Amino acid sequence: MSKPHAILIGAGFTGCATAYDLALRGFDVTVLERGDLAAGTSGRTHGLLHSGARYCVTDQESAVECIDESRILARIAAQCIEFNGGLFIALDDSDLAFVDRFVEGAQTCHIPIEQISPRKALEMEPAINPGVLDAYWVPDGTFDPLRLALAFAASAKASGAVFKLYCQVEAMLADGQGNLNGVRYWDRTTGQHHELRGDIVVSATGAWAGELAELAGAHVPVRPTPGVMVAFASRFVERAINRLNKPGDGDIVLPQRRMVVVGTTSFEAEDVDYIPVSEEQVAEMVKRGADLIPALATAPQRGAYMASRPLVGSGTQARSIARTFKCFDHKESDGIDGFVTITGGKATTCRAMAEATADMVCRKLGVSAACQTRERPLRSYREFYRAGEGARA
């Protein structure tokens, strides 16, 4: 039997990691992405390699996924990660009241944390709020978003996956029974439209998963919840600085290259193709960021930007929706075979999302092959651009 052909839609973290996993399991993989690599949410993510500590009280399932996956990524994607740990700092009584639950949660989720005296914390990070009352070290890191996606994509390519960038999926193609067996796409670099047939269509389109599902007449309950981030032109800290409390707005400051980035907010949006950056939100980020690092109040800004989370579910409070991912077999949910959607999750958990998706695809197509993405380091991200391929990387 010839190799099964999987058509993957979306080249964000999830799409690239899934392409890699499926290619290693012996699939022919074609990835269609309407922009360049990581042109959706992935490229614009905050960049925190989550230890899970942030969720260890409010969402322990996510927290456990994060600590497991951040360890794996630190091992396989070290090429694009600043792995310097992070601090959770308590600044007021409400923070102090949260400490017990935080410590207990971290224990439950087996996240190694370490209490640090305020004096030691200030010694480690002189730029943080001198009013720090309590501090904990956690194994956080920072990643370079584009390069993380490139590393997965380069590894996928090395195993034979084909990436078609600037190719937007416009329609799903079905066989006589209403099951998917291909897609029609628009190559935006040439203006031409093409059809592509495959054994399975996998949508890894994050916040756009609902739109893509609609093309097939299926339904995915994904709610795009954007957030704003502000970058500052100075590297004030070496570690991720988190507010020791329930997840809230502007409560993380990350170091990255010569910068720090403050994030983020959370609200709901209808049109995710263009979400303006509001000045109010930027001002709010500066204010919240300055609670953690006072110098941010006056530091020169480097940029402000917006990205849209693909949150799955239909809860009321965006922040309280679980951040774990969900894999939909549309045969079960909509009676449409040949179509799988993976959405939700986080950058930190993209490899696990890929593994779960590839497991589902294998089950559906009767392929028995085990996941091989946990141990081996990813190829150099630069190998995505391979010699002799011409302009269409």
Place this chain on the structure above:
Amino acid sequence: MSVQTRSPSRAAQWLNFPHRGVGMWAFAMNRLSALGLAVYLFLHLFLLRQLAEGPSAFDRFISLVRSPLFTLSEWVVVVGGLYHGLNGVRVILTSLGVAVPYQRQMFWILFGIAALGSLAFAIRMFTA
């Protein structure tokens, strides 16, 4: 909304230095003066050859070099030589890793010296 236009040619791209920094101006002027000096060298050899063609040619030559236009051209050669030589000092120094962060300031100082020198030559050559 859409308008048909031609994309700039490669040569035109090379000449887009008006938008650029001091270093690019220094580089472009260096190239220009080099071209000028090279052309001058050939002209020079060509004219000197006339000296070997007898007394009448010699007289023609002398009257030519006394013309104000010729003096002006000579002055242009001096300006080009001064600029090219002095900027050459800057290029050599920076190539040895000396004062690279100050290449801009160095350009303005050497450019100033070249300008002053050119002025001095102008006074000397046109007021004699």
Place this chain on the structure above:
Amino acid sequence: MTAEVWTVTFRVFRRKGAEAPHYDFFRLEVSPDEYVLDAIERIWAFHDRSLVYRYACHHATCGACGMRVNSVEKLTCITTIRSVARDGGEVTVEPLRNFPVISDLTVDMGDLYRSMEAVHYPAVSPVAAAPLPTIPAKDGISPGGPLREEPDAHRLNDCIECGLCVSACPIATTTAGYLGPAVLAAIQFQGISGKPALAGLADCEDGVWRCHSAYECTAVCPSLVDPGWRIMDLRKQAIGRRFRRLFGRGETA
């Protein structure tokens, strides 16, 4: 907050497949403090879905959104409209030069990435191994590093492989074989002593000696890499190495 609104015409380079290139004009209402990339994104979202352009991080850490704005290379995600236009004016946006154009504003960066790989430029280094050179502050970017350097801390290196320097370089325009500022800077970052392969690449016709000191690379580099200075430093290293070899004290590696 009273938002200032400008009307700016964006003159955008277009090319699809084998078609002849042309420019399209888009008149937009913008806030002068928005970034050029925001405007381009709006052109795509609301005016022309066929516009092809590359970007990812929106805060100058990935290097994907390099373009020529009014003939000068810019990372469009951090270039405010105020800095390149005026109310009622026009802004020209073109792809980087010295790279093949894939379509519209996107170029193929493959050559640069492959060369950076060939010289083993690390993407992450210990903070101590990636000292921040003492060069004058530019565009409000602090030249200083962390307020206190942590010995074990790592950071993503400065060069974001955006290719602005390659596009700005007048030599790269005329000499395809030239290694170019980013790659030479990547070699200098690692040093050539004891590294004959790197030394060989740098100290040759298409290496440091091809540079003609226009310093445009340094002028456009958005990440304070200062390739111009690094090329000159590499020349110094290359001369030193030649001298040592002349006196029989070359490297043994």
